[in-house]
Amino acid sequence: MYEPQAVEARWYEFWCERGCFTADPHSPKPSYAIVIPPPNVTGVLHMGHVLNNTIQDILCRKARMDGREVLWLPGTDHAGIATQAVVEKALRKQGVIKHRDELGRDKFLEHVWAWKQKNGGIIIQQLKKLGCSCDWSRERFTMDPAYSTCVQRVFVALYRKGLIYRGKRMVHWDPAARTALSDEEVDMVEEKGHLWHLKYPLLDEHGQPRPDQWVVVATTRPETMLGDEAVAVNPEDPRYQKLVGRRCLLPLQNKAIPIIADPLVDPKFGTGAVKVTPAHDPADYEIAIRHGLPLTVVIGPDGVMTAQAGEDFDGMDRMEARQAVVEELTGQGLLLKTEDYVHNVGYSQRSHVPIEPYLSEQWFLKYPSVEPAIACVENSPPHMRFFPDRWARTYSHWMHHLRDWCISRQLWWGHRIPVWYRRTPGRESRAAEGTPGREPLRPRDAAPAAADIWCDVTPPQDAEHWVQDPDVLDTWFSSWLWPFATMGWPEATDMLRKFYPTTDLVTGPDILFFWVARMIMAGYEFMSDPRFGLADALPFRNVYFTGIIRDKLGRKMSKSLGNSPDPLELIGRYGADALRFGTMRSAPLGQDVLFDENDVVLGRNFCNKLWNACRFRQIQGGRGLGGIVPDLLTRDDQWILLRLDRAIRELTGALAAYNFSEAVQILYRFFWSECCDWYLEACKASLNPEAAPPDAAGDAPDSAAARRANTLAVLDFVLSHTLRLFHPFLPFITEELWHGMGYHEHQPPGQGDTTIMFAPWPQPLGPGMLERFGVLQDCLEVAEAKQELVVQGRNLRRETHVAPNRKVTFVLKPSMDVPPQDRAVLTLLLNAAALDVDPSFQPPKGTPSARVRLGELYLPLDGLIDVAAEQARLAKELGRAEAEVAKAQQKLSNPAFVQKVPPHVLQEHQNRLADWTAKRDQARHALDRLTRG
RNA sequence: GCGCGGUUAGCUCAGGGGUAGAGCACUUCCUUGACACGGAAGGGGUCAGAGGUUCAAUUCCUCUAUCGCGCACCA
Missing domain, CATH: 3.90.740.10 (Valyl/Leucyl/Isoleucyl-tRNA synthetase, editing domain)
Structure with a gap:
């Protein structure tokens, strides 16, 4: 069983020690940048942060694997009203004062700074527990001296401009x-x-x-x-x-x-x-x-x-x-x-x-640079895109009805005017x-x-x-400068040159006006200076709006309701990977997230499954990425390679569209349903020749060994790709397994040899590779047909009450060629003693059977068992087939339908009719014989 | 009041003019050599309602209901 706690702490330290998160402004790689929405210094991590920062981390880790120079710039916000209130309350509780007036401004501010020094780093430490790959060497705070100077400079500039x-x-x-x-x-x-x-x-x-x-x-x-x-x-x-x-x-x-x-x-x-x-x-x-x-x-x-x-x-x-x-x-x-x-x-x-x-x-x-800030979103194509894009309309509406912004606050904690x-x-x-x-x-x-x-x-x-x-300034009057004041503005620094405009912004729609809109205006106002050499001064190119996290009853999470779980506690119990996976799984694009702890349990189970699949590979012996011999590929090998290819395509597409829940679903389907449920099981026929009857495998001993090695090579190929696909979502366990499986030993320097973080993102296999492997699209159909046979066979077993541990022999009257390798796989998955392929099989009366694409499948039983039960089973099947036949006939008997429908749809309906007719006849026939016999 | 988004299986959500999908939950069975944080087989939906377009609508259009969210100085 996978135990995440020790693994996660170890790898986070490893990444930090090696400076894996540090952005290099002089790197020749193309840049990718995100500035974190700075959390409140007084804050502690809540589920909203988990959602928001997991998404940012996924984007950053994916960008690194794409070979980009990544800057994820972290920091915190001084949060004027909230922080002042928290500190004042704490002082009152300690009995130091009744009201801050008793202390006076300077003394009070000393207390706030002391408080910040002591408690201000909590949320940063928590982000590390979540696995966030921020460049901690560039952490900023909105009250840093340099940052404060930026705020004042901006105030002065706008004042002098008369705004x-x-x-x-x-x-x-x-x-x-x-x-x-x-x-x-x-x-x-x-x-x-x-x-x-x-x-x-x-x-x-x-x-x-x-x-x-x-x-x-x-x-x-x-x-x-x-x-x-x-x-x-x-x-x-x-x-x-x-x-x-x-x-x-x-x-x-x-x-x-x-x-x-x-x-x-x-x-x-x-x-x-x-x-x-x-x-x-x-x-x-x-x-x-x-x-x-x-x-x-x-x-x-x-x-x-x-x-x-x-x-x-x-x-x-x-x-x-x-x-x-x-x-x-x-x-x-x-x-x-x-x-x-x-x-x-x-x-x-x-x-x-x-x-x-x-x-x-x-x-x-009076808001500055309003026109370009509107245009960059309204242009077609837009220079800045919102996800989901409906927020662009909300943004436009607000931008077209701007009213002057009251920026002074009667507080002490903040940037003094x-x-x-x-x-x-x-x-x-x-x-x-x-x-x-x-x-x-x-x-x-x-x-x-x-x-x-x-x-x-x-x-x-x-x-x-x-x-x-x-007075001091509204906190947002400082945070609207975040994308450039954190990188050395007003100097044209290397950082600004390399990483501005940033690529993506991830935030909640609740601060669209407060923060996003104002940052856009500030970007145009203060980064348009020719010194920065920018064609477009916008602060970011894409804005992804998360949903709001609610509990499973749909209520907003709040302290007073007590319905907000502590993410740190969840991480302690299930691991950060599990929390990330569960959160992403339940976070559809553009909708609120109903959080259920069950999703985290699911994430934990998923990690465990991944762990065990890799363990299975390790138990087979040998280590690391062998070469694949195309001639030795089984049809199941070919099938999983095609499925991997599809998963890579779909996952890459889903991430490009910021569709994280879909991405997780793709991973889930590929790994669990396709990789584990079918392929890993099918592998056992090659890996464990004694598990299948020797005659079924049909291989000489030495070729069996070669095939075994080849299957292991395919398995390693698939798993090493799988780990990379999972890495942005599950950074810890994938790193652990990447090393544990020895895959890192086979990577070029800087591209996965020390950490999976920099292993290249998997590319679709491409026509050349598929051709080399002799992977034919028709192996998808063969695989489906085999899966159908297995399901039907298991079904027969169950409906005829054959004990699960009893080895029986199935007989297939084939409608197409079934090579020995496929027979071995089918036998294994049917948990059968054998699958006899016999074109001239004459079933004894009452033999339960099912019609499948590969032919007619029989489950011959010694002596007649429950005739009534078999009759009932067949009658049910017949009824279903008759209904489907009638449905298809009805459609096809409509002349308007036949005339106007596109040919491929017509064909589809005709096939369907033929298929169900055959099934119906088979069931009818079997029923007849049973009754007559 | 105006605008936006939703209404699909018990729950959370995908989907998209051509036999309704996933995960969870549920039922039954199974500790078989990766995994019981697991495996197998099932049951379950007039796709909110009413009209329209179409050979065909859950999908497109119109209206209604209902929930949520923005925006709005009606005391």
């Missing part, structure tokens, strides 16, 4: 992480909520409330009414026209607010009158700007109601405040009704709390947000004078007169 600007905008605010987010970091979740209809009393011309008159507004967020500054109606709405210009009383706040007309209001929705909360709703903010309304902030950045909300609500959580406002309005009789209402609520992808629209000063980027503001007496820190309050709105922030702002990679000389912007 980066600062402005006061309504942004998506995460009240838990207390930072702005980009549009992409918000998930819209459908939720059952309510639509509350609130009555705002109308005021007369003297500012007195009219108890009998009011305007009714509908809202899903009643707590925001505390910050209302108007009620808006559509100017065309006849119901409200006479109210426009009047004022109403904002309840609870006892504040007069105007009724205004704005075309944004949809008269058909709700009551047609909208409460306007400029500080807490993006649409309302637009209206407020148009009408010069003031801005009242009632919800603070922490999601807690501010003093502006009034003393009854000050300090209350926004959700509590919602209840409190509803209760209060109910008490005052101002709640007209509450409707159930299903709507979409934005949630922070990071903190999973509802997003708060929040007005604040942030940095934005390289902008300094001149200290001015009245305004110590421009960066500090003013305390929330009521302030008049300006249309858009006026930019500060150029002399008061410093944007550069280096701080200003007179640093004491300047203060740096406190």
